[in-house]
Amino acid sequence: MSCAKQVWTGLALGLVFADFLSATSLDAAEPTAQQSAPVDEWHYYGRDPASTKYSSLDLINRDNVKNLKIAWRWKSENFGTRPEYNMEETPLMVDGVLYFMAGTRRTAVAVDAQTGETLWMYRLDEGARGRVAPRPYHRGVAYWTDGKDDKRIVLITAGYHMVQLNATTGRPVEQFGQGGIVDLYKDFDQPEPEDGKIGSSSPAIIVGDIIVVGGAMGSIAASKENVKSYVRGYNVRTGKREWIFHTIPKPGEFGYETWENGSEVYTGNTGVWAMMSADPELGYVYLPVETPTNDFYGGDRPGDNLFAESLVCLDAKTGKRVWHFQFVHHGIWDYDIPTAPILLDIKVKGKKIKAVAQLTKQAWVYVFDRVTGKPVWPIIEKKVPPSGVPGEKTARTQPYPTWPAPFDVQAVSQENLIDFTPVLRKEAIEIISQYELGDMFTPPAPPRNGKNGVLKLPSPSGGANWQGGAADPETGIIYIASSTYLFGPSPYRIPGQPAPSVAVKAMSAPGDTSPKYFGPQGLPLIKPPYGRITAIDLNTGDHLWMVANADTPAWIKNHPALKGVNLPRTGTPERAGIMVTKSLLFAGEGAGLFATPSESGGNKFRAYDKRTGEIVSEFELPASQSGVPMTYAIRGRQYIVVAVGGVGKPAELVALTTD
Numbered sequence: 001m002s003c004a005k006q007v008w009t010g011l012a013l014g015l016v017f018a019d020f021l022s023a024t025s026l027d028a029a030e031p032t033a034q035q036s037a038p039v040d041e042w043h044y045y046g047r048d049p050a051s052t053k054y055s056s057l058d059l060i061n062r063d064n065v066k067n068l069k070i071a072w073r074w075k076s077e078n079f080g081t082r083p084e085y086n087m088e089e090t091p092l093m094v095d096g097v098l099y100f101m102a103g104t105r106r107t108a109v110a111v112d113a114q115t116g117e118t119l120w121m122y123r124l125d126e127g128a129r130g131r132v133a134p135r136p137y138h139r140g141v142a143y144w145t146d147g148k149d150d151k152r153i154v155l156i157t158a159g160y161h162m163v164q165l166n167a168t169t170g171r172p173v174e175q176f177g178q179g180g181i182v183d184l185y186k187d188f189d190q191p192e193p194e195d196g197k198i199g200s201s202s203p204a205i206i207v208g209d210i211i212v213v214g215g216a217m218g219s220i221a222a223s224k225e226n227v228k229s230y231v232r233g234y235n236v237r238t239g240k241r242e243w244i245f246h247t248i249p250k251p252g253e254f255g256y257e258t259w260e261n262g263s264e265v266y267t268g269n270t271g272v273w274a275m276m277s278a279d280p281e282l283g284y285v286y287l288p289v290e291t292p293t294n295d296f297y298g299g300d301r302p303g304d305n306l307f308a309e310s311l312v313c314l315d316a317k318t319g320k321r322v323w324h325f326q327f328v329h330h331g332i333w334d335y336d337i338p339t340a341p342i343l344l345d346i347k348v349k350g351k352k353i354k355a356v357a358q359l360t361k362q363a364w365v366y367v368f369d370r371v372t373g374k375p376v377w378p379i380i381e382k383k384v385p386p387s388g389v390p391g392e393k394t395a396r397t398q399p400y401p402t403w404p405a406p407f408d409v410q411a412v413s414q415e416n417l418i419d420f421t422p423v424l425r426k427e428a429i430e431i432i433s434q435y436e437l438g439d440m441f442t443p444p445a446p447p448r449n450g451k452n453g454v455l456k457l458p459s460p461s462g463g464a465n466w467q468g469g470a471a472d473p474e475t476g477i478i479y480i481a482s483s484t485y486l487f488g489p490s491p492y493r494i495p496g497q498p499a500p501s502v503a504v505k506a507m508s509a510p511g512d513t514s515p516k517y518f519g520p521q522g523l524p525l526i527k528p529p530y531g532r533i534t535a536i537d538l539n540t541g542d543h544l545w546m547v548a549n550a551d552t553p554a555w556i557k558n559h560p561a562l563k564g565v566n567l568p569r570t571g572t573p574e575r576a577g578i579m580v581t582k583s584l585l586f587a588g589e590g591a592g593l594f595a596t597p598s599e600s601g602g603n604k605f606r607a608y609d610k611r612t613g614e615i616v617s618e619f620e621l622p623a624s625q626s627g628v629p630m631t632y633a634i635r636g637r638q639y640i641v642v643a644v645g646g647v648g649k650p651a652e653l654v655a656l657t658t659d
Helices: 014-023 422-432
Strands: 005-010 069-075 092-094 097-102 107-112 118-125 142-145 151-156 161-166 181-183 205-207 210-213 231-235 241-245 277-279 284-288 310-315 321-326 342-348 351-359 365-369 379-383 397-401 436-438 454-456 469-472 477-483 490-494 531-537 542-548 578-580 584-588 604-609 615-620 630-634 637-646 649-657
Touching (some): 092 142, 092 630, 097 649, 107 151, 118 161, 142 205, 205 277, 277 342, 342 469, 365 397, 469 578
Parallel strands (some): 436 454
Antiparallel strands (some): 005 118, 069 649, 092 097, 107 118, 142 151, 151 161, 161 181, 205 210, 210 231, 231 241, 277 284, 284 310, 310 321, 342 351, 351 365, 379 397, 454 490, 531 542, 578 584, 604 615, 630 637, 637 649
8 A cells, every 4th residue: 555644534423423323323224245335325426326316305305495594504614625516426325423534534434413513524645646646536435234223424535545434433444454444556457657647536435344346547638548447346344356357357357459550559548537336236347438548549459449438337246248338439539428227117108118318418318127228219320421530540430319309409500600690690600610510429620621620519518517417216207407518519630639719718808707709799609508307208209398507697688799689598517406395406507617607517406397498496505506415304404405616615515504
C-alpha cells in the first residue's frame, strides 16, 4: 500500500452510539442482505440496485409539497484545503444515518438523518497520490450488510484506494484488505499505474458478497496510450480480488479480434466511470463502458474496439460475460456511456419483460431484455459517412434504435435554428453555412471545401450524462434529464480538438456575466428548450410529455436583440438530477457547473406531477442543485436531501421536509 495516513473522528461511540440508533430506530423490518432498502431508507446511489431513483414514500405529496422548508443544512467548506463547489453526492440512508463523502479529499461522513449532526468522519491521507488524482469530485459510497449486525460502508478514495468502514463507528474493518484498505493500483493485470492516471468518480456497487469496482481516467486527449480501466470484483468480507473483466480483451478472449494491428497492447481507458446497476435475483451486474483512448481519434486503434461504448452484463459472482451490446463501433465522438442503466419490468404487447434501459449521450434510450440482451424493439445497423482524416478508419455502420424516439436533438439543421426574430434566424443560417452539417455519427473533419469543419449534435457531453434519469417501477415510465445545448453544438475542425468557439465564455464588457454562445449575437444557435425533462412509457415506447427544465434565464430574457419578444420557457443548458416518488417527480434546474450564477441552472427545486409534467410547486434552494436528490422517512416525517453549491457557494447538503 502507498504511504497513506488514516484520520478518524468519532463523535458518538460505544453505548452512546447504540443508544442513538435505538432512539432513531425505524418501523420497517430489518433488511436482508443486499435486497432493496426498506421503503423509508435509501441504500444505493439510485436507491436500489436497479438505479430507479424511485421511492414509494408519499408523506410529501401533491397536497403539502408547497409547505417544503429547510430542516437542516450540512456544510462541507471545512473539509479539505480548498472549497468544493460541485458536490455530485447522493447520500445513502440506513438506520437513521446518512453516509456520504465530502470535500476534495473525500472524507467519509456519517450524519444524523433527522438533525444533520455529524456522528463520525474518516479520511485516508494519500499525500501526493491523492493531490494529483484525476477526479477530485465524487458521487457517493456503497453499503453492505449481512442482514444481521455486520454493516459496512465502502468508499473509493481520490487516489484509488478502496476502504471499508464499520458503519456504526467509522473505523476501518481490519479483516478487509490490509487494515481495511485495498490498493486498487495493485492486482490490476497490467503495470502499476502512475499517480494521477486513474481514480474513481462513482461509487462501487455490491452484488451479494461481491464489490464491483470501475475507474475514471485523467485527460489524455493527445495520446494513444493510457492505463486500461479494467473492472474488478472483490470479496466484501476479505477484500480479495475474485475476478477481473478485461474491457480491452487479451489474446484468446472474446472481442480480441476487434482490436487490429496490436492496438490492444497500448490503448487504455475503456472503463466504467459512471454508476453501475445490478439484479441481485439474477446475480448480474450491468456495466456502462466508456470510450477508448483517445476520445476523438481512433487511427491508432483500428477495429470496432470491444467492449468500448458498450453495455456489458456480467455474472457478478464470477465476472464472466453473459451478454453485451456495443452502442458505438470504433468511437471517435466521446459518446461514452455516462450513466447507470435502469432496470425495471415492463409489459410490451402483452409480454412481460425484465428490461434494462440505457440512456446515452446520443439522446436515445436503448431497451433490452436484461436476461438475454435481446433488444425489446429492433436496433438497425445503418451506413454512416466515412472519415476524411488521414489514418482514421471508421466503422461502416452504427446501431440506430427504431423505438423509442430520441429524447433530444440529434442534428443541426435549418429547421431547429433559433427563430425568435427574423434577424437572429438569418444570422444563424449564415453561421451554419460556414460548416458541414451532420448527425451524431458524422466523423470530425479538417477544414475542406471552404468549410470550417463539421457542426453536429449531440455534443460530446450529450444528450444524457451522469445525472441520467429515474423510473417508476409501478408504471414502467422512465424520466430523463437531458441537455440540448451544454457545450454544443460542437464544431469539429481537426482530429481530437473541437473548435475553440464552442460555448465561448468571453465577457463583452466589464461586469457583464452573460455567457456567450456559439450563435447569433452570443445567443444559443438552436431553438429551446436548452435543457429538458422527458417522460417515456417503456411499455409502449411512447413519449408522454416533455418540459423545459427551468424558466428563461435573465441573460436571454434581457438580451437587447430580444426586446419586446414574447419568449417561451427555454430551460437552461444543464441537466437536472431527478428523483421520483409515489405521486411526484422532483428536480432542480441543473448542476451549477458554470462560472457565473447567470449561466448556472438556477436555485429552483421543483415538484412535478409525474403523470403530466405540470409544475406543482417550487422551492428556492440556497444554491444550485449539484447532485441527484434522495428521500427517506423517520418517525412519520419524510425528508428530501439534495447537494447544492456553485462558485462562491461551497457545497452543502440541504434537507427539506414539511410541517
